[in-house]
Amino acid sequence: MGNTNSLIGMSVFLLIVIAALLAPIFATHDPVQQNILFRLQGPSAEHWMGTDAVGRDIYSRILYGARISLIIGLVSVGLAMIVGTAMGVLAGYYGGKIDQLVTQITDVLLAFPSLILGLMIVAILGPTMPNLIIAIALTTVPQFARVARAPTLSLRERDFIQAGRALGYSDLRIMYRHVLPNIFPEVLVMGSLWLATAIRVEASLAFIGLGVRPPTPTWGGMIRDGFKNILDSPWLAIFPSLAILILVFALNMLGDGLRDTVDPRLKGEK
Amino acid sequence: MLRYVTIKLSYAMVTLFAVMLLVFMLARVIPGDPAQLMLGDQASQSAIDSLRERLGLDQPLYLQFLDFLTGLAQGDWGTSLYTREPVLNSILEVLPYTLELTAASLLFGAVVGIPFGIWAALHRNRFIDYATRIGSLLGLSFPAFVSGIMLLLVFGIWLGWFPVLSTARGGSFEDRLLSLALPTVNLGILMAAYIARMTRSSMLAVLGEDYVQTARAKGVARHLIIRRHALRNAIIPVVTVIGLYVGILIGNSVLTEIVFNRPGIGKLIVGSMNQRDYPMLQGLMVLYTLLVILVNLATDLVYGLLDPRVKYQ
Numbered sequence: 001m002g003n004t005n006s007l008i009g010m011s012v013f014l015l016i017v018i019a020a021l022l023a024p025i026f027a028t029h030d031p032v033q034q035n036i037l038f039r040l041q042g043p044s045a046e047h048w049m050g051t052d053a054v055g056r057d058i059y060s061r062i063l064y065g066a067r068i069s070l071i072i073g074l075v076s077v078g079l080a081m082i083v084g085t086a087m088g089v090l091a092g093y094y095g096g097k098i099d100q101l102v103t104q105i106t107d108v109l110l111a112f113p114s115l116i117l118g119l120m121i122v123a124i125l126g127p128t129m130p131n132l133i134i135a136i137a138l139t140t141v142p143q144f145a146r147v148a149r150a151p152t153l154s155l156r157e158r159d160f161i162q163a164g165r166a167l168g169y170s171d172l173r174i175m176y177r178h179v180l181p182n183i184f185p186e187v188l189v190m191g192s193l194w195l196a197t198a199i200r201v202e203a204s205l206a207f208i209g210l211g212v213r214p215p216t217p218t219w220g221g222m223i224r225d226g227f228k229n230i231l232d233s234p235w236l237a238i239f240p241s242l243a244i245l246i247l248v249f250a251l252n253m254l255g256d257g258l259r260d261t262v263d264p265r266l267k268g269e270k
Numbered sequence: 271m272l273r274y275v276t277i278k279l280s281y282a283m284v285t286l287f288a289v290m291l292l293v294f295m296l297a298r299v300i301p302g303d304p305a306q307l308m309l310g311d312q313a314s315q316s317a318i319d320s321l322r323e324r325l326g327l328d329q330p331l332y333l334q335f336l337d338f339l340t341g342l343a344q345g346d347w348g349t350s351l352y353t354r355e356p357v358l359n360s361i362l363e364v365l366p367y368t369l370e371l372t373a374a375s376l377l378f379g380a381v382v383g384i385p386f387g388i389w390a391a392l393h394r395n396r397f398i399d400y401a402t403r404i405g406s407l408l409g410l411s412f413p414a415f416v417s418g419i420m421l422l423l424v425f426g427i428w429l430g431w432f433p434v435l436s437t438a439r440g441g442s443f444e445d446r447l448l449s450l451a452l453p454t455v456n457l458g459i460l461m462a463a464y465i466a467r468m469t470r471s472s473m474l475a476v477l478g479e480d481y482v483q484t485a486r487a488k489g490v491a492r493h494l495i496i497r498r499h500a501l502r503n504a505i506i507p508v509v510t511v512i513g514l515y516v517g518i519l520i521g522n523s524v525l526t527e528i529v530f531n532r533p534g535i536g537k538l539i540v541g542s543m544n545q546r547d548y549p550m551l552q553g554l555m556v557l558y559t560l561l562v563i564l565v566n567l568a569t570d571l572v573y574g575l576l577d578p579r580v581k582y583q
Contacts, residue, residue, distance in 0.1 A: 108285055111566075112562065113518055113562065115522065116520070120551065120555060200413045209540075227419060237419050238420075248411040248412075252411050
């Protein structure tokens with residue numbers, strides 16, 4: 001089941017990535033072009049998913065909106081993965097004071113619900129793409145630090161690491177060439193699961209009104225606008241909602257399946 | 271046990287102190303002078319200066335931090351820039367609504383999640399197991415505002431079973447219960463998904479233990495094995511998970527409160543963000559931290575009580 005799941009998740013994810021990359025080709029309309037004569041129209045042959053309150057084509061906006069979700073998600077999780085893994089490996093490898101410091105920092109960051117921390121940071125710094133990336137990365141760093149630290153602690157005592165030390169390898173070399181490859185599968189699994197969370201958080205922030213500024217289409221922002229017309233034109237909110245759900249579900253399937261493959265003992269745990 | 275409690279308590283204190291420092295520093299990063307913000311653009315320089323002095327903003331940073339901590343401890347959480355009310359009062363006024371919602375959805379999550387988790391574990395690799403796993407994965411994938419909008423659309427607007435506008439304030443007990451239902455389910459979906467997954471894997475681990483095999487070999491009835499031997503041990507990690515995810519639950523309550531238009535901390539946070547009410551935001555951050563740290567502490571303690579082995583570690 002693990003492999004099938006991750007295969008399905010991966011395929012759907014790749015399809016969405018391709019759709020986002022080729023948005024100019026697949027889109028039927030300009031995503032920011034307003035046309036007040038055609039406002040709030042239901043799905044039709046001309047506008048497959050209808051139009052919004054200022055007559056923009058929902059389908060085209062969803063395609064372009066995928067770009068924002070994917071860029072913010074991938075960059076922030078990538079950043080968090082690099083910083084967090086480095087922190088975790090350093091803490092686990094050296095132990096002592098460094099370990100205490102890193103553990104304390106992660107505990108403090110984990111004390112905040114990620115959505116609240118992201119919300120505060122973006123509220124203070126302002127909703128631009130770099131700030132959103134920083135905020136989401138910051139909430140994700142401790143997760144990677146945690147995942148990287150625990151296995152490093154036990155690897156440190158293993159013979160091949162001790163042998164490396166006896167051979168006079170530098171700490172950096174041991175960590176990079178011998179510790180990292182051993183913990184990488186787990187870090188990667190975390191990556192796909194947290195990518196799902198990052199995309200969810202970005203959409204949530206946009207829904208609250210802290211997304212990338214209009215007219216750039218974001219899924220969360222589209223749902224926010226659509227929610228105002230929920231009684232008479234529900235499709236405004238429904239289609240972008242489905243888009244987020246499908247993307248996040250695909251990533252969760254991918255991560256969940258990968259985890260089963262990496263560590264069969266954990267089958268289905270979370 | 272006392273030593274275990276003391277250690278956990280001292281960790282919580284260190285974390286709390288660090289977070290307070292972070293909150294304090296964040297509030298100082300905000301562009302603009304707080305005194306200027308409070309008095310508006312028209313204020314004279316002398317008025318700003320005197321307010322700065324009154325607020326202690328002319329003091330060195332470490333003294334300001336000390337004042338900030340003392341104020342928090344004494345219940346002086348500052349004054350809202352918008353309503354001019356004490357921050358603590360505004361928070362305490364809406365806190366019960368958020369707590370009510372959080373507790374209800376936690377209950378929902380446990381009532382739905384635990385039985386499904388057990389059921390799935392007992393029928394490993396059968397239909398119900400797959401259904402539970404896929405279903406819970408789907409539950410984890412819903413951003414809280416997406417599931418909220420869908421629930422509102424289907425059960426509130428199309429079917430009309432539940433009120434669209436919340437009557438959390440006032441109204442009869444039944445009205446309040448009815449308007450609590452959809453938000454509870456919305457917030458509880460995520461919880462149920464987490465709990466089901468955790469119960470399942472924890473149950474699977476316990477069912478493979480020697481003592482369960484022994485009980486089975488002795489001919490103990492299946493329902494007794496499940497209830498007395500397996501479930502008791504399987505539930506321990508589930509409790510920790512519930513504690514860990516209360517933080518996420520509180521975060522998601524923000525989105526739920528917006529979608530269902532319920533009063534609560536979430537609406538307060540978004541409102542004060544739009545009004546750039548920094549003292550209020552600072553107070554809310556302190557509150558969130560306190561809540562999360564308290565829940566973590568409680569989880570650790572319950573864990574220690576449930577599993578006697580923990581406290582000797």
